[in-house]
Amino acid sequence: VxxxxxxxxxxxxxxxxxxxxxxxxxxxxxxxxxxxxxxPAAEFDGWFARFLPDLARREPATLFEPATVSDRSDGKIAHLDGLNLSRAWCQRSLAAALPDGDARRAALLDAADRHLASALAHVAGDYMGEHWLATFALLALDA
Structure with a gap:
């Protein structure tokens, strides 16, 4: 800590x-x-507002757009499915820490849904992803 x-x-x-x-x-x-x-929750809210001050406006945009995976058989590029799943996990966890009605919460939950949708179908199907992606999918679904 x-x-x-x-x-x-x-x-x-x-x-x-x-x-x-x-x-x-x-x-x-x-x-x-x-x-x-x-x-502590109250301290986190202030820190988070300073760390990502434009979150309600969906900025930085890179956090709101799922990464594109061009070749799932490539062991390095396939990591981007994991990135999308781990982002969904964090976005859901962070949203849950914010009060209902907070615009940041809605932005994070929307982004989490899009990140999850972009990668969940690829958890199985190619060894480069399927031997580890399920872990991140579970974290995202459980958050």
Missing amino acids: DTAKRWHLNDAGCQAWEPSGDEFLSPALMEAELMRRVL
């Missing part, structure tokens, strides 16, 4: 320059999810 706070408590205005093309975790959303877990 202390290390998470030391590393991230002063972070603000996240640009979310992602994806780079082969990651399966969103650096921006994973940081937010970590802080959701370590901060």
Whole structure:
């Protein structure tokens, strides 16, 4: 907890320059999810508002658009299905931490639905994804 706070408590205005093309975790959303877990709810809300200040306007746009997977048989590119599933997980978890009626909540839930829809059908079918994607699908569905 202390290390998470030391590393991230002063972070603000996240640009979310992602994806780079082969990651399966969103650096921006994973940081937010970590802080959701370590901060008291009232403190998290203020931190989250500073970290992603334009979330209600669906900015940064990169967090709201599912990544496109051009070749699911490519072990690196297939990671983008995992990125879409892990984003859905974080978006749902973060939305649940926000009050009903908060515009950020609606934006996150809509994005989570689109990310989940883009990747869920690809959890099975090609070994490059099916041997690990189910884990992230389960996290997203359970959030």
